[in-house]
Amino acid sequence: MKRFLLSLLLVCGISSTALADYTFVVPQRAGQGTTVWAEIIAKELEPFLGEKIKIKMLPGARDIPGFNKWHNTMRDDDKTVMVSHGGNGVSFLQENVDYDYREYDSVGMMNLNIIAGKRKGADMDRPAFPAGSGMVPEAFAIALLICGPDKSVDEYVNCFKKNVTWVKGMKTAERRLAFKRGELTGTRENPATYKKHVAPDENAELWFHHGLLQPDGSHADDPNYPGLQLEILFKKRWGVTPSGDFYNSYKLVKSFRDGLQKALWVNKGNPNRDKLAAALTAMSKDPTAVANLIKKNGKYDWYIGKAGDSQRDKLLTFVTPSALENLVKFNKTALGLKSVYKEDLAK
Amino acid sequence: MTEIYVLIAGTLYGLIIGIIPGAGATTGLIFLFPFMMMFPDPYLAVVFVMAVVAASTTGDTYTGVLLGIPGANSAAATMVDGFPLALQGQATYAISAAVTTSTVNGLLWGSLVFFLLPWYTGLILIFGIPELWAFTLLALVTVTFVSNRWWIRGLIALGIGIFAGMIGVDPDTNADRWTFGWDYLADGVQLLPMIAGMFAIPELINGLKNRASTSTAKTANGTQTRQGILAVWENRWLALRGGAIGAFIGILPGLGGAMADWMAYGQAVATTKNPDVPFGKGNIRGVIGPEGANNAQKATSMIPTVLFGIPGAPFAAIIIGLFAYLDFELGTVDLAQDTKFFDSLLYGFMFATILVGVLCLWLTKYIAMIAQVPYKYYFPLLLTFVVIACVQYTGGWEDYAILFICSVIGLCAKKYKFSRPAMLFGFILAERVEALSIQMFSLYNIEKLLDRPIFWTLVLLIVVVATWGLTRRNKLDYV
Numbered sequence: 054m055k056r057f058l059l060s061l062l063l064v065c066g067i068s069s070t071a072l073a074d075y076t077f078v079v080p081q082r083a084g085q086g087t088t089v090w091a092e093i094i095a096k097e098l099e100p101f102l103g104e105k106i107k108i109k110m111l112p113g114a115r116d117i118p119g120f121n122k123w124h125n126t127m128r129d130d131d132k133t134v135m136v137s138h139g140g141n142g143v144s145f146l147q148e149n150v151d152y153d154y155r156e157y158d159s160v161g162m163m164n165l166n167i168i169a170g171k172r173k174g175a176d177m178d179r180p181a182f183p184a185g186s187g188m189v190p191e192a193f194a195i196a197l198l199i200c201g202p203d204k205s206v207d208e209y210v211n212c213f214k215k216n217v218t219w220v221k222g223m224k225t226a227e228r229r230l231a232f233k234r235g236e237l238t239g240t241r242e243n244p245a246t247y248k249k250h251v252a253p254d255e256n257a258e259l260w261f262h263h264g265l266l267q268p269d270g271s272h273a274d275d276p277n278y279p280g281l282q283l284e285i286l287f288k289k290r291w292g293v294t295p296s297g298d299f300y301n302s303y304k305l306v307k308s309f310r311d312g313l314q315k316a317l318w319v320n321k322g323n324p325n326r327d328k329l330a331a332a333l334t335a336m337s338k339d340p341t342a343v344a345n346l347i348k349k350n351g352k353y354d355w356y357i358g359k360a361g362d363s364q365r366d367k368l369l370t371f372v373t374p375s376a377l378e379n380l381v382k383f384n385k386t387a388l389g390l391k392s393v394y395k396e397d398l399a400k
Numbered sequence: 401m402t403e404i405y406v407l408i409a410g411t412l413y414g415l416i417i418g419i420i421p422g423a424g425a426t427t428g429l430i431f432l433f434p435f436m437m438m439f440p441d442p443y444l445a446v447v448f449v450m451a452v453v454a455a456s457t458t459g460d461t462y463t464g465v466l467l468g469i470p471g472a473n474s475a476a477a478t479m480v481d482g483f484p485l486a487l488q489g490q491a492t493y494a495i496s497a498a499v500t501t502s503t504v505n506g507l508l509w510g511s512l513v514f515f516l517l518p519w520y521t522g523l524i525l526i527f528g529i530p531e532l533w534a535f536t537l538l539a540l541v542t543v544t545f546v547s548n549r550w551w552i553r554g555l556i557a558l559g560i561g562i563f564a565g566m567i568g569v570d571p572d573t574n575a576d577r578w579t580f581g582w583d584y585l586a587d588g589v590q591l592l593p594m595i596a597g598m599f600a601i602p603e604l605i606n607g608l609k610n611r612a613s614t615s616t617a618k619t620a621n622g623t624q625t626r627q628g629i630l631a632v633w634e635n636r637w638l639a640l641r642g643g644a645i646g647a648f649i650g651i652l653p654g655l656g657g658a659m660a661d662w663m664a665y666g667q668a669v670a671t672t673k674n675p676d677v678p679f680g681k682g683n684i685r686g687v688i689g690p691e692g693a694n695n696a697q698k699a700t701s702m703i704p705t706v707l708f709g710i711p712g713a714p715f716a717a718i719i720i721g722l723f724a725y726l727d728f729e730l731g732t733v734d735l736a737q738d739t740k741f742f743d744s745l746l747y748g749f750m751f752a753t754i755l756v757g758v759l760c761l762w763l764t765k766y767i768a769m770i771a772q773v774p775y776k777y778y779f780p781l782l783l784t785f786v787v788i789a790c791v792q793y794t795g796g797w798e799d800y801a802i803l804f805i806c807s808v809i810g811l812c813a814k815k816y817k818f819s820r821p822a823m824l825f826g827f828i829l830a831e832r833v834e835a836l837s838i839q840m841f842s843l844y845n846i847e848k849l850l851d852r853p854i855f856w857t858l859v860l861l862i863v864v865v866a867t868w869g870l871t872r873r874n875k876l877d878y879v
Binding site for chain 1: 528568571572574584586726729731732733734792794839842843
């Protein structure tokens with residue numbers, strides 16, 4: 054027993070962590086998308102920052118606990134940076150989370166478009182699509198495309214439930230496989246993974262994309278996939294541009310997911326923000342670093358420093374009581390998610 | 401050149417971990433988690449892992465034969481006749497026979513699996529959601545009803561495992577489930593502490609208890625080595641039958657090496673009429689029969705593991721975790737198209753099998769010395785590595801707490817003979833069964849299912865396995 058306890062003490066000592074200049078907190082475990090992204094960014098950023106960066110992984114359900122922990126106990130440390138992703142943005146809108154983007158300064162963020170693919174020849178008025186909280190913007194887009202304009206949220210809910218097979222419980226690899234086998238007729242990917250998993254499939258094609266968030270708050274067509282933005286397809290089919298409460302909810306949730314797809318945050322007033330932003334700017338102009346980033350993550354625009362703050366502020370203007378209410382209502386009744394209406398956020 | 405160094409390192413590590421009493425492939429693989437990211441190339445890590453699997457499976461013969469303690473429970477059957485042979489001064493004879501059988505079967509079944517694995521990947525697209533659902537259920541039924549004698553305890557163990565596996569996020573609502581208000585559990589109970597608690601810690605502690613029973617059987621000269629090889633040639637059909645049994649057990653998801661070994665041992669006994677030396681007293685056929693089964697089983701259990709991400713055996717559950725760490729997600733289209741990955745599996749397993757076979761036959765005398773080092777010197781080191789590997793998730797006290805809880809459950813399960821494999825498989829597959837059930841009932845109705853003959857074949861197999869397991873009570877204790 055004595056030997057056992059001594060061994061345990063030894064272990065606790067050995068497993069203490071090493072020191073570094075900066076710490077990037079990631080809300081995921083090793084090997085997951087944002088962790089890999091953060092590792093690449095840290096490696097490329099170090100030479101421009103002139104200091105070492107350590108990655109600290111704080112994984113947890115839906116990647117919320119790590120962000121909460123940074124918000125509650127770590128953000129006062131001037132050398133600790135939070136790395137978040139689009140899923141955190143969606144959770145911020147519809148779950149009781151501690152973190153709050155309004156209380157941070159942006160170091161930089163990457164804007165991203167998300168693309169939906171479909172099986173060729175499938176009846177996309179009755180699609181089978183993978184579910185998940187990360188798929189909420191796709192659910193809104195599908196409801197708009199299939200059900201058309203000028204409907205109440207209840208009507209959209211009924212139309213969605215009647216026509217869409219919303220398949221729950223699928224992990225990323227499972228949905229890719231089910232899509233390839235034709236069990237799912239629709240799926241979604243980011244541009245890099247779309248090229249890898251959907252584009253080479255001769256039985257698949259692009260269905261729609263969400264467009265790229267612009268500094269003025271509008272969404273522009275993606276030049277890589279022209280004419281297939283949801284708004285354009287909607288107008289082609291229904292003769293009008295999408296608008297109204299339900300569309301506002303769609304715009305809200307897609308903007309928070311895709312506009313905040315990858316982001317670096319520090320606490321408001323952090324004295325190191327400008328230094329970090331300057332290093333990020335230099336890195337984003339370095340051809341070698343950019344090539345390395347594109348190789349793994351695809352090519353996306355950066356909003357650095359104050360431009361990131363502006364982008365965040367623009368996103369917050371989308372948060373209105375009705376947009377948030379409809380988002381939560383659709384999530385709960387059509388998608389079966391346990392979303393909560395955050396009254397304080399709506400104010 | 402780097403591949404060769406990695407292969408040698410993996411083989412030597414696997415050999416040592418196989419020899420250490422109470423360790424074996426499962427524990428040895430757990431140790432690797434903190435080091436996975438140190439490999440400059442993930443494919444090198446795959447080579448290393450496969451070398452460890454191949455070498456540890458052969459290496460565990462030493463403790464069984466020399467000390468009367470199995471390195472892993474898969475070597476327990478070899479020990480029955482191997483240890484008496486060692487006490488009679490024929491340790492090298494027994495070891496060389498065991499190593500030769502292991503090597504031959506490892507190479508034979510390794511070739512059939514790893515050379516052909518890329519061609520099996522078409523199954524990934526043939527197996528849809530209903531087939532995967534049935535295959536996963538088959539794994540649970542097999543591990544519960546066939547892998548141990550007490551099926552009611554097996555069911556209870558399975559239930560505990562499923563309960564633990566369902567802690568985390570409800571796939572239907574995406575909300576937290578059964579977390580008891582503890583945020584840490586919202587991401588589920590982590591795999592590593594569960595496996596370590598179920599297998600590694602109980603076996604390590606058991607090793608402490610067994611230290612008094614060790615013997616000091618001596619290894620001998622080259623004559624015995626030649627005699628051992630010759631004995632395998634004389635009993636070649638027995639050796640191949642043992643390998644075939646191991647291979648069959650390996651393909652069935654959920655069944656580990658212990659069962660394959662004991663079945664192979666049983667066939668050795670059953671097919672030997674009027675033995676010169678009674679079984680259990682040092683009959684070389686009792687060594688040759690089971691020893692090939694574990695190598696063959698390790699090879700074939702990689703088929704369900706790689707193709708569907710469903711572990712073929714407990715050690716394969718760790719491999720899934722290790723490979724996920726390296727960004728290789730088993731059972732996916734991406735991986736099925738990755739020829740370098742399959743080459744790495746093949747290279748690691750096959751060459752390590754050859755290398756460890758040569759080393760064991762050539763250097764038996766020196767390798768045996770590892771087995772003579774008192775266990776008390778290994779124990780702190782092994783425990784340290786296990787714990788370090790298990791606290792990689794957050795590094796906080798919660799990791800230690802979960803490991804402690806899982807270890808207590810594992811120790812109790814071992815003591816009271818609740819099937820630990822059933823518990824582990826319930827834990828690993830609970831989430832999958834639940835998700836696949838939701839998916840199947842969303843996408844398929846009975847008419848669509850009627851068009852799927854593989855699905856119905858698997859359902860029939862589930863019924864047959866469950867019935868066989870429930871009605872056949874004279875099984876050996878594999879727990």
